[in-house]
Amino acid sequence: MPIFTTVESKTTAGKCFHAAVFVLLSLGAVTMLYPLLLLVSGSFRSELDENELGLVPRYFYDGDALYRKFLEYKYEQRVGDLNAAHLSRDYSFAQAAPPSAGSETAARDLRAFVLEADLPAHWQALGGSSGLLTIPRNLRELRGRVRARFDGDVTAYARDTGTAVGSWTQLTMPPPEWLSTRYDYTPNALHGEYTRLLREAPPAQRRLVSLSGMFLTQVVFPRYGSLERLNETLGLDLGSYGEFRLPQRVPSEEQAAFREAWVAFVSRELNPSFVVLEGVPAEDYQGFLATRYGGDIAALNREWGSDFAAFAGVLLPDGDYLSGAARRDYGEFLLAVGPEHWLLTGPEYAWTDWLRKKYGTPEALSREYDGVYPNFEYAWLPQSGLEALYVREHAGALRWQFATRNFVNVIDAIAFEGRVLRNTVIFCALSVLAAVLVNPLAAYALSRFRLPGGYKVLFLMMAVMAFPPMVTTIPVFLMLQKLSLMNTFAGLLLPTVANGYLIFLLKGFFDSLPRELYEAAQLEGASEARMFFTITMALSKPILAVVALSAFNAAYTLFLFAIIVAPEQEMWLLPVWLYQYRETVSSGGVYASVLLAAIPPLLVFIFAQKIILRGIVVPTEK
Numbered sequence: 001m002p003i004f005t006t007v008e009s010k011t012t013a014g015k016c017f018h019a020a021v022f023v024l025l026s027l028g029a030v031t032m033l034y035p036l037l038l039l040v041s042g043s044f045r046s047e048l049d050e051n052e053l054g055l056v057p058r059y060f061y062d063g064d065a066l067y068r069k070f071l072e073y074k075y076e077q078r079v080g081d082l083n084a085a086h087l088s089r090d091y092s093f094a095q096a097a098p099p100s101a102g103s104e105t106a107a108r109d110l111r112a113f114v115l116e117a118d119l120p121a122h123w124q125a126l127g128g129s130s131g132l133l134t135i136p137r138n139l140r141e142l143r144g145r146v147r148a149r150f151d152g153d154v155t156a157y158a159r160d161t162g163t164a165v166g167s168w169t170q171l172t173m174p175p176p177e178w179l180s181t182r183y184d185y186t187p188n189a190l191h192g193e194y195t196r197l198l199r200e201a202p203p204a205q206r207r208l209v210s211l212s213g214m215f216l217t218q219v220v221f222p223r224y225g226s227l228e229r230l231n232e233t234l235g236l237d238l239g240s241y242g243e244f245r246l247p248q249r250v251p252s253e254e255q256a257a258f259r260e261a262w263v264a265f266v267s268r269e270l271n272p273s274f275v276v277l278e279g280v281p282a283e284d285y286q287g288f289l290a291t292r293y294g295g296d297i298a299a300l301n302r303e304w305g306s307d308f309a310a311f312a313g314v315l316l317p318d319g320d321y322l323s324g325a326a327r328r329d330y331g332e333f334l335l336a337v338g339p340e341h342w343l344l345t346g347p348e349y350a351w352t353d354w355l356r357k358k359y360g361t362p363e364a365l366s367r368e369y370d371g372v373y374p375n376f377e378y379a380w381l382p383q384s385g386l387e388a389l390y391v392r393e394h395a396g397a398l399r400w401q402f403a404t405r406n407f408v409n410v411i412d413a414i415a416f417e418g419r420v421l422r423n424t425v426i427f428c429a430l431s432v433l434a435a436v437l438v439n440p441l442a443a444y445a446l447s448r449f450r451l452p453g454g455y456k457v458l459f460l461m462m463a464v465m466a467f468p469p470m471v472t473t474i475p476v477f478l479m480l481q482k483l484s485l486m487n488t489f490a491g492l493l494l495p496t497v498a499n500g501y502l503i504f505l506l507k508g509f510f511d512s513l514p515r516e517l518y519e520a521a522q523l524e525g526a527s528e529a530r531m532f533f534t535i536t537m538a539l540s541k542p543i544l545a546v547v548a549l550s551a552f553n554a555a556y557t558l559f560l561f562a563i564i565v566a567p568e569q570e571m572w573l574l575p576v577w578l579y580q581y582r583e584t585v586s587s588g589g590v591y592a593s594v595l596l597a598a599i600p601p602l603l604v605f606i607f608a609q610k611i612i613l614r615g616i617v618v619p620t621e622k
Contacts, residue, residue, distance in 0.1 A: 043591035044403045046134045048072045048093050050587045060399060067098045067391045069402055073136050074127030074205060074387065076175060084213030085383050087242045089221065099384045105368050107385035113354050114203035122178040122273060122321040123347050125207045126198040129173050133586040135409045137401060138197065138205070143171050143416075145193045161188045168416040169584075175207075179214045181271050181331070184323050204390030208347040208381060211274060212246040219265055220244075234258040245377055248349050250339040263339050270344075272331040273322045277341050286311045288333050319345045352376045406585075406592035413581060417572075424574040427492055428555045434497045435551030436544050442498065443506030444532055448518070458507065461500030469561065477564055487568045495561070496554065502547050509543045510536060545608055552604060 003017070037055050044057050048069060052058065058065040072093045075082045082096060083089055090096050114124075128136035147168050150157045158165045165171055173194055177183040185191060198206065220241075224230040231238055234257050238244055251259040266275060290311045293299045297308055303325040308314055317330055334342065356376045359365040366373045373379050391398060414421055445451070446458060464472075476495045485491035513536065521531045537544070559575035566572070572580075578597060582590045 039591050040595065043406050043588055043595055045586075045588040046072065046402070046406075047077055047132070047586050057403075059402060063391070063395065064098055066395060066398060066402075067388055068093050068096050070387060070391050070398060071096050073402070074207065076128065076130050076136065077132050077134075078175070080217055081175070081207065083221075084210050084217045085207060087210075087213055087216060087244060087380065089216075089241055098388050099382075104385070104389055105370075106379070106382040107389040109355070109358070110351070110382050110386045111203045111389075113351055114206060114208070117350060117354060119208075119347060119350070120319065120321065121195050121198065122176070123209055123350075124198065125175055125178070125209070126194065126201055127205045127207050129194065129197070130175055131172075133584070134405065134589065135412075135585075137405060137408075138201070139172065140408070140412055142173055142190075142193060142197055143168055143412075145197065146171060146190055147416075149189060149193065157189065161190060169413050178209050178321070179211065179271055179274065181269060181327075183271070184327075202390065204386050208383060210348060210381070211270065211344055211346050212244055212348060212380075214269070215246045215265055216241060216244060218269055219261060234261065242380070245348075245380070246344070248344045250342060266339070266342060266344070267331075267335060271322075272327055272334055273317065273320065274344060274346050275334055276319055276343050276345050277316060277334070277337060278343050280316065280337055280341050282314075282316045284337070285316050285330075285333055286314055288336065289314060289329060292329065292332075348381050351381050352379070355379055406588045407596060409585070409589060410581070410593045410596050414577075417577060419570055420572050420574055420577040423571060424556070427489060427558075427573060428552055430489060430493050431496065431555035432548050432551045434493060435499070435502065435547055438497050439499060439502045439547055440506055440537065440540070440544070441532070443503045443510055444536055446503070447507045447510035448528075458500075458504060461498075461503055463500075465500050473561060473564060476561075480565060485565075487566045487571045491565050492558070492562060492571075492573075496558070499550070499554075502550060506540070506543060506547065509540055513539055549604065549608065553601060556601060 038053070041055050041057060042050065044060075045052070046069070049057060049059070049065070059069045071082060075085070075093075077093070079090055079092055082093065086096075088096075126138055128138040129142055130136075131139055146157060147154075150160070154165060154168055154171075157163075157171075171190070173190060176185065220230055224233060227238060227241060230236060235255050236244075236258070247262065251262055253259065289300060293303075295311075297310055300311070300314075301307055305324070306326075322330055355365060359368065359376075362373045362375055362378075365376065365379060369379070451457075480486055480491045480495070483491075485494070517535050518531055521535060526534070557575060558573060559579065562573045563576045563579070566576075574597060578593055581593055585593075
C-alpha cells in the first residue's frame with residue numbers, strides 16, 4: 001500500500017517527501033561509491049603520495065607534484081641519492097622543489113653533454129632500475145631482457161650468475177655505488193643487460209655520480225650538521241649547499257681543515273677509480289707493483305685475473321673502473337705518492353671541461369645561462385633542470401606511466417608466476433563443472449524418487465552449513481593428509497563439490513517441474529539418465545546458472561582452505577597469491593591487485609545477469 005495516493009503525491013508535502021527519499025538514497029549511494037573511488041584513486045599512487053586522501057591524485061594536474069613523482073621514480077625512493085645529485089638537504093621527496101625559473105640552455109647543454117661525451121658506465125647509473133615496494137618501469141624492462149636472454153629459465157640464470165633466485169619476481173638490480181671504495185661487483189648477464197639498458201636510456205633518466213654530493217652526504221651532513229658550522233670549520237663562504245664544489249685538486253696549506261677533510265675523504269671513502277695521477281711516470285707504478293709482488297708477474301696476474309707478460313705492460317689507471325686486487329694496489333700507490341699528485345675525475349669535472357671548450361670564457365657562459373659565473377667550476381651539473389625539462393616535455397607519458405604502473409606490475413607478476421593463473425582457471429573450471437553435475441544429481445534423486453527419510457537427508461545437509469568452515473577444516477585436513485591428497489586439485493575440489501544449500505535449492509526447483517513429462521518419457525522408454533539430461537537439465541538452465549555462479553564465486557575466492565590444503569607455491573590459487581603479493585608491494589599495488597582480481601566476477605555477472613535473474617525469479621513464481 002503506497003504512503004501517498006496518486007493525488008497526494010502531487011501536493012507539496014508529497015513532492016517534499018519524495019525529494020527527501022531521493023536525497024537519502026543518493027547519500028546512501030555516495031557512501032558506497034566514495035570508498036570505491038578511494039580504492040581506485042589509491043591504485044594510482046606510490047609511497048610518495050599514498051597517504052593523500054584526495055579522489056584525484058595531485059600529479060594528474062599539478063606539474064610540481066609530477067616532478068616530485070619523477071624524482072621518486074628516478075632515485076628509487078632514496079632521498080640520500082637525490083641530495084647527492086642536487087646538492088640539497090631534503091628529508092623526503094615531498095620536500096623536493098622544482099628548480100627556480102632560469103635558462104633552459106643549461107639543461108639542454110647537459111643533455112647534449114651526456115649524449116656526446118660517451119661517459120664511462122661507472123660515471124652514471126640507471127634511474128628506476130630498482131625499487132623497494134613499487135616496481136619501476138626500467139626494472140621491469142631489465143627483468144624482461146634477462147628473462148628473454150635465458151628463455152624464461154630462472155634456474156639457468158641462477159646457475160649462470162651464482163645467485164639464489166627462485167623466481168623472476170625476485171630479480172633486482174641494487175643501484176651501483178660506483179663512488180664507494182667498499183662497493184664491488186662481479187660482471188654477469190644481469191650487469192651486461194643493465195649496461196645496455198643504461199646506454200639506451202634518455203639522459204634525464206640517468207643518474208650522474210657526484211663527488212661533491214658524496215662529500216656532502218657522507219662528510220658534511222653527519223660531521224658538521226649545518227651550513228654555518230661548515231663555513232666556520234672549513235673556512236668557506238657558502239650561501240647554500242648548492243654552491244659547494246669539491247676541488248679537483250687538494251686544497252692548499254692555507255685551508256688546513258678543508259685539506260685534511262679532502263684528503264681523508266679521497267683516501268678512505270672515494271673509490272680510487274675516480275683518482276688519476278699527475279706528474280707520476282708509469283715506471284714508478286710498475287716498480288711499486290714489482291716490489292709488492294717480489295718481481296713475480298705471475299703472482300700479479302693471479303691476484304688481478306690478468307695476463308701481463310711483464311710489469312712494464314702495466315699502465316697507470318686513467319679513470320677506468322678498478323676492481324678487486326687492482327683497486328687495492330692502486331689505492332696503496334696513491335697513498336705512497338701523496339695527495340699533491342692526485343687529480344679527481346668524474347662527470348662534474350668533465351662537464352666543466354665541456355663548457356670551457358664550448359663557450360671559451362666565463363663571460364660567454366654567463367650570457368647564455370642568464371647568470372653570473374665567475375669561472376666554469378661554478379656552473380654545476382644542472383641535473384634538476386634537466387629533470388624538470390624532461391617532465392615538462394613528457395608530462396602526458398609520465399602521468400600515464402605512473403597511473404598504470406601498479407596494474408602493469410600486477411599483470412607482470414602474474415605472468416612471471418604463470419602457475420597461479422593456470423591453477424585458478426583449472427580449479428574454477430573443475431569446480432563449476434562438478435557443481436552443475438553432482439549437485440543436480442543429488443537433488444534429482446531426492447526429488448524424483450521420494451525416498452523414505454529424504455527430508456532427513458536434506459536436513460542433515462543443511463545442518464552442516466550451520467557450522468563455521470573453520471570447524472570442518474581440521475578433520476578434512478587430516479583426512480586429506482591420510483589420503484595423500486595434499487597439494488593436489490583433488491584435495492581442493494572433493495571437499496567443496498557437494499553443497500547442501502544448492503541441493504536444497506535445486507530440489508525445490510525440480511519439484512516444481514511437471515510430473516507428466518517424466519510419465520510421458522517413461523512410456524516412450526526413456527531411461528533415468530535420458531530424462532535427467534533431456535528434461536530436468538534442459539528445463540533448469542536458469543537455476544543451473546545460479547549454481548554455476550555460486551560455484552565460481554566460491555572457487556575464485558577460496559583462500560583459507562586453499563592455503564591449508566595446498567601451501568606449496570606450485571599449487572597457489574589467486575587469493576593465496578594476492579595475500580603473498582600484498583607483503584611485497586605498497587598500498588597502491590595492493591589496491592591495483594584487488595581491482596584486477598575483481599574483474600572476472602564482474603564480467604561473469606554482467607554477461608550472465610539475465611539468466612541469473614531468471615534463476616532467482618522463476619522458482620519464486622512457481
